Amino acid sequence: MKHEDKNSIIDNFEQYLVCLEAYKSGDRNYKIINCIGKTLYSWARYREALKFFKIGLWYYKNYFYFLYYKSEILNSRKMFKKAVKSYEKAIKYYDDSGDKWFLILKENLANNYFNIGKIDKAKILSEDILTKYPDNFVANNIIKEINGEVNFGINNFDYKADYRFSAWIDYEAKTFGNQEAKLYLRVIKCLNGANLKLLEEDKNIYPSDFYFRVLGATFYERENYKLAEEYFRKAVAENRTVSNLSLLADCLDMSDEQDNGKEAEHLYREVLELEPDNNYVLGRVSRVTDDCDFALQCVEKNLKCNPKDFISLYWLSELYFNKGMYKESLEKALEARCKCWQYNPSIISMLIAKCYNKLGSLELANAEVKRAVIEDPCNESVKILLDEENLKS
Numbered sequence: 001m002k003h004e005d006k007n008s009i010i011d012n013f014e015q016y017l018v019c020l021e022a023y024k025s026g027d028r029n030y031k032i033i034n035c036i037g038k039t040l041y042s043w044a045r046y047r048e049a050l051k052f053f054k055i056g057l058w059y060y061k062n063y064f065y066f067l068y069y070k071s072e073i074l075n076s077r078k079m080f081k082k083a084v085k086s087y088e089k090a091i092k093y094y095d096d097s098g099d100k101w102f103l104i105l106k107e108n109l110a111n112n113y114f115n116i117g118k119i120d121k122a123k124i125l126s127e128d129i130l131t132k133y134p135d136n137f138v139a140n141n142i143i144k145e146i147n148g149e150v151n152f153g154i155n156n157f158d159y160k161a162d163y164r165f166s167a168w169i170d171y172e173a174k175t176f177g178n179q180e181a182k183l184y185l186r187v188i189k190c191l192n193g194a195n196l197k198l199l200e201e202d203k204n205i206y207p208s209d210f211y212f213r214v215l216g217a218t219f220y221e222r223e224n225y226k227l228a229e230e231y232f233r234k235a236v237a238e239n240r241t242v243s244n245l246s247l248l249a250d251c252l253d254m255s256d257e258q259d260n261g262k263e264a265e266h267l268y269r270e271v272l273e274l275e276p277d278n279n280y281v282l283g284r285v286s287r288v289t290d291d292c293d294f295a296l297q298c299v300e301k302n303l304k305c306n307p308k309d310f311i312s313l314y315w316l317s318e319l320y321f322n323k324g325m326y327k328e329s330l331e332k333a334l335e336a337r338c339k340c341w342q343y344n345p346s347i348i349s350m351l352i353a354k355c356y357n358k359l360g361s362l363e364l365a366n367a368e369v370k371r372a373v374i375e376d377p378c379n380e381s382v383k384i385l386l387d388e389e390n391l392k393s
Contacts (some may be wrong), residue, residue, distance in 0.1 A: 144344035330355035
């Protein structure tokens with residue numbers, strides 16, 4: 001089985017709705033099931049997605065994509081033994097051993113072997129990966145764990161969170177060489193051993209703001225925002241760089257403290273003084289500021305620099321609506337519906353319904369509400385919309 005282009009099955013929300021209706025009418029074509037399952041997966045509705053992938057495997061026993069996504073969901077729910085069996089099948093029936101999908105499968109399988117205590121298998125598979133990819137982050141750290149060089153014990157922390165964080169390590173490596181990876185792994189080891197005092201030894205080895213930033217980022221990844229904020233503040237006190245300021249602002253934005261939003265906005269604005277075209281910060285600040293004109297300016301600039309940021313396209317539609325620019329809002333929302341396929345479509349449909357309602361097209365508005373209900377029957381916001389806008393489902 002040669003795998004398909006990942007975007008060939010789900011082009012937009014319209015196709016998802018078509019597939020859903022086809023499934024309800026009894027169509028069990030593998031593309032129909034795949035479309036529904038992958039869409040639900042992209043919205044993080046894993047329990048529902050898993051149901052469709054299991055149904056798909058009942059009809060198409062060894063179809064790779066059903067096996068792959070089933071494995072990923074089982075892994076994310078820490079059902080490692082079941083995930084191992086699923087990954088093993090996926091590798092068996094995947095025929096293109098030279099591309100990145102196959103590498104991801106092997107990484108995840110090696111990681112799960114380690115998680116369930118099958119150390120020999122984890123080692124053999126990791127070493128196999130390293131023969132072709134000697135710098136592979138996952139395989140290298142599984143080998144280090146087996147050799148006792150680092151403590152990546154499953155009972156101590158979420159390995160996948162640190163795997164995701166490897167992208168940050170790779171980015172920092174280009175600036176700081178290899179020392180950031182060494183410090184980051186040391187931080188993890190010390191956290192796992194509940195021995196933060198050991199980290200004091202590193203203060204004189206690394207640049208102080210970098211040292212504090214790594215500690216803050218480590219706690220941020222574990223959603224311990226109070227400790228992350230503490231270390232990010234220390235990093236900013238040492239050096240008000242774009243990286244330090246942005247991370248502190250992100251942390252404040254994620255916390256539950258009401259006053260933190262204003263401080264986050266202030267920090268984002270400071271970053272934009274240093275880097276006016278920073279796409280990431282332009283997007284973030286537009287969501288925390290109460291200044292609608294400033295938010296519009298940031299989003300429009302972000303889209304000009306990064307036209308494929310389709311989530312910002314939706315956000316631009318929201319801002320136009322809040323400014324009373326309903327025609328412009330409708331235009332952007334309809335564009336977002338076609339392009340922003342990774343976003344929950346019911347949210348976009350509700351915004352379109354509100355636009356039609358404000359423009360006096362009540363029939364079209366009600367049709368959009370019905371569509372939003374079909375797209376996400378459990379979305380409480382749909383019920384709120386019905387009450388606020390006097391619309392019908």
